[in-house]
Amino acid sequence: MFENLLYQNAASLIGDDIAAGRLPQALLFAGPAMSGKLTAALETARVLSCSGSPKGLWQCTCPSCLKHKSLVSPDLLLAGSRDCTLEIAAAAKTLKTAAQNNASYITAARYLFVRSVRKLTARFNQVLWEGDEKVSKIAAITSVIDEHLEEADPLRPLQELSDLEKTLETLTAQCLKLESSFMYDSIPVSQIRKASSWARLTAAEGKRVLIFEHADRMQDSVKNALLKILEEPPADAFFILTAERKNAVLPTILSRVRTYTFNERTAERQKEAVQRIFHEEGCESIAAYLNGFLPASAEEIEKEAFAFTDSLRHGDVPDIDALVKRLKNFEPRIMLSIFFDGVLKAVSQTQKTADAANSEPDGHSETAQDARHFAQGSRSEAAQLAYRKRISDAVQRSYEDIRVYNQSPVSALESLAYAFLEEAFSLAS
Structure with missing residues (x-):
């Protein structure tokens, strides 16, 4: 038994x-x-x-x-x-x-x-x-x-x-x-x-x-x-x-x-x-x-998630059609979870870099400036939490649009990209 x-x-x-x-x-x-x-x-x-x-x-x-x-x-x-x-x-x-x-x-x-x-x-x-x-x-x-x-x-x-x-x-x-x-x-x-x-x-x-x-x-x-x-x-x-x-x-x-x-x-x-x-x-x-049977490794999927977020950090919309093709249309769907987890991880790391840059006035590196620009406006702890919550909600919506409502990955990621850019614009204004 x-x-x-x-x-x-x-x-x-x-x-x-x-x-x-x-x-x-x-x-x-x-x-x-x-x-x-x-x-x-x-x-x-x-x-x-x-x-x-x-x-x-x-x-x-x-x-x-x-x-x-x-x-x-x-x-x-x-x-x-x-x-x-x-x-x-x-x-x-x-x-x-x-x-x-x-x-x-x-x-x-x-x-x-x-x-x-x-x-x-x-x-x-x-x-x-x-x-x-x-x-x-x-x-x-x-x-x-x-x-x-x-x-x-x-x-x-x-x-x-x-x-x-x-x-x-x-x-x-x-x-x-x-x-x-x-x-x-x-x-x-x-x-x-x-x-x-x-x-x-x-x-x-x-x-x-x-x-x-x-x-x-x-x-x-x-x-x-x-x-x-x-x-x-x-x-x-x-x-x-x-x-x-x-x-x-x-x-x-x-x-x-x-x-x-x-x-x-x-x-x-x-x-x-x-x-x-x-x-x-x-x-x-x-x-x-089991992840070894994915058409792309977990490391490759996370790398794509970081590149996706990095493009948005610079104000650019990445080539989402090409991204989805590289990741085999996210089939099997567990690849979606790995990708979106990677997006949230990238956002979290960018926020930490921005916090470090803001705490050091002489931090003039390109990475620090980009991070500070992407997350500017999130100076208070409450603002940071609110920003992360909105991004997390946008990621969750995109995931559900695909898994629950059967939206295409291309359309869902396009919506997520513009949600990111809107957040960046609202923080900068």
Whole structure:
């Protein structure tokens, strides 16, 4: 039970509560990114429905466990935003390498890849999307993914290497298209209501489990709709929420869940996790390993963010079309987070340089003068805080315009650029 959840004390606590029959119907798994919260949630769902003896072993071959291990159980519903495509690319590499070397872990690699894909496609379950105007476009992509994913199923004979490579390439491309085009940044309230109706149906086997990722990112209307379900949960349904910031979850929701805390793994344990999961040596963390599958490195993306901000600091609008092309249209969308974090970091550093220049009357370097000019007017602490808040809000709006309202990155960055210039003009006037 929970053999695939590495170095988290929460695993034994959850397992003990299941074994003792004292697991509540509403749970919160809280902790940093890459700490295994979704792995724990999926494993909890499997163990709750396991009919094997002893209950919950990963090697169990009961019908329910086989479905849960392949993430095709009709009693599991998964919702919430997630950057899935880097894990899919990493799992594809693991499977390809295992097949090339006829490795002993080939079956585990096949499960790793299949599960990584279905962590994405499960979020597009018809239960959640019925009636949505995008459902036909989504179905066109998921049908292609499902067709090709059958070839990678661990219960089927393994394809010849050349055919397997084509299958992996097709699936990786289709998954990127699905995630970039249709993944919501926050669960729509309509999906919470549909999930609530689904939870009241009788389970096919065992228990119905609903997993909602990023409960800390939910909009207020969504949080309130979720609260209504948790107040009177159906008898055979379990609700598992995940969050990176527990304090961002509604207090009324916290009062109705049992929280299991997940901790940041040490650097050494993260290295071991990468080795055991992806069979790669020497990587310092899971996040660093996955970011290695970005079309541009995190360092390159941050460098572009600094150059973007630097152009605006000089009063110039950069070539945004070229920027977006260099960064592959920000696909996968995690590149947006890295870029906008870089913009905020650049602004913060410019402000610090300006503060230092203002405190030294003889600071005549070009850098100091540029920084002082860009941030002039922010002489008081209150003015500095207000300036940073307005810039931060502008960055957040641009991010949401892309992720929530599906605006093109070019249009969103153009709006952000002019927001920067307006701020600079207002400070100078």
